[in-house]
Amino acid sequence: MKLDASPAARALLALELVQNQPGITADAIGDRLGVTSRAARRYVAILREAGIPIESASGPAGGYRPGRGLRPAPMVFTGAEAIGLVMAVLDGHHAAADADDPVGSALGKILRQLPETVGAQAETVRREASAAPDYAAARPDPTTTASLVQASSESRRVRLAYRTESGKDLDLLVEPWAVVVRHSRWYLLCHSVTSDAVRTYRVDRVQSAMIEDETFDAPTDLDPVSALEEHLASGWDFPVEVRIEAPVERARRFVPRTMGALEPVDDTSCRLVGSTSNPTEYAADLANLPYAFRVVTGDELRQSVATLAQRLTAAAG
Numbered sequence: 001m002k003l004d005a006s007p008a009a010r011a012l013l014a015l016e017l018v019q020n021q022p023g024i025t026a027d028a029i030g031d032r033l034g035v036t037s038r039a040a041r042r043y044v045a046i047l048r049e050a051g052i053p054i055e056s057a058s059g060p061a062g063g064y065r066p067g068r069g070l071r072p073a074p075m076v077f078t079g080a081e082a083i084g085l086v087m088a089v090l091d092g093h094h095a096a097a098d099a100d101d102p103v104g105s106a107l108g109k110i111l112r113q114l115p116e117t118v119g120a121q122a123e124t125v126r127r128e129a130s131a132a133p134d135y136a137a138a139r140p141d142p143t144t145t146a147s148l149v150q151a152s153s154e155s156r157r158v159r160l161a162y163r164t165e166s167g168k169d170l171d172l173l174v175e176p177w178a179v180v181v182r183h184s185r186w187y188l189l190c191h192s193v194t195s196d197a198v199r200t201y202r203v204d205r206v207q208s209a210m211i212e213d214e215t216f217d218a219p220t221d222l223d224p225v226s227a228l229e230e231h232l233a234s235g236w237d238f239p240v241e242v243r244i245e246a247p248v249e250r251a252r253r254f255v256p257r258t259m260g261a262l263e264p265v266d267d268t269s270c271r272l273v274g275s276t277s278n279p280t281e282y283a284a285d286l287a288n289l290p291y292a293f294r295v296v297t298g299d300e301l302r303q304s305v306a307t308l309a310q311r312l313t314a315a316a317g
Contacts, residue, residue, distance in 0.1 A: 241271060
């Protein structure tokens, strides 16, 4: 749509487009302003003459970009977007109004930059609404998480100091494939050079992460979420094998992949092979099966199943 504006006003509108859409071309600026691409280039020239740094490049990835020293365009939120942002933080059970909490502090900085007419309601929601604490959530250290994400994006190996659920300290060299959030928990999906196997590690149990110079090649067809679920049951402290009295197709409806791999034994039974760091929790999951089962391998799991059976028998009187 053609704008009735002075050249100076159009130049400022062109500046806003460059800030909001780095790489925008003269043709695109002209289309937005309702002028020719030649006129759009003239407006960019006016900005440069005024000392505003705007860089340009030719080719398919070219166009105009803010130069060094040019402040980014201010954030513009609608009222609904601002409140939605606060609600998303509260849904994550963060202390949205706590200035000492990193997320709460960052949210406060964002809201203070908004016009009062937009930010007032969002600030009220932030200050007055409360989120029920999620005691099962285990939030990792932001610095550690950032290091792992950086190493993954740069395909660089990482030296981890890791503490297992049982309190065992491990020194690991890994190739980080992805950081995945699943059910409010953060996991590192990786190839462990130390054990030469695919492994998943809880990011909140990483004590330190040192990025190495050596690089690696991640799988090209990697589906991080599927791979995580497939390998969550491998590499833990206690190996297990369980015989389930049901065909493998039926058992799959009740056994999540995180418990291990299901393999057919015959037409009426299958076996579950995996590992766990928490035999008590694993036994409780097995108790939810609508089929008979028997622990074939895993003394720790066998003891946990026996203890659970005694508790349930006593509860039944």
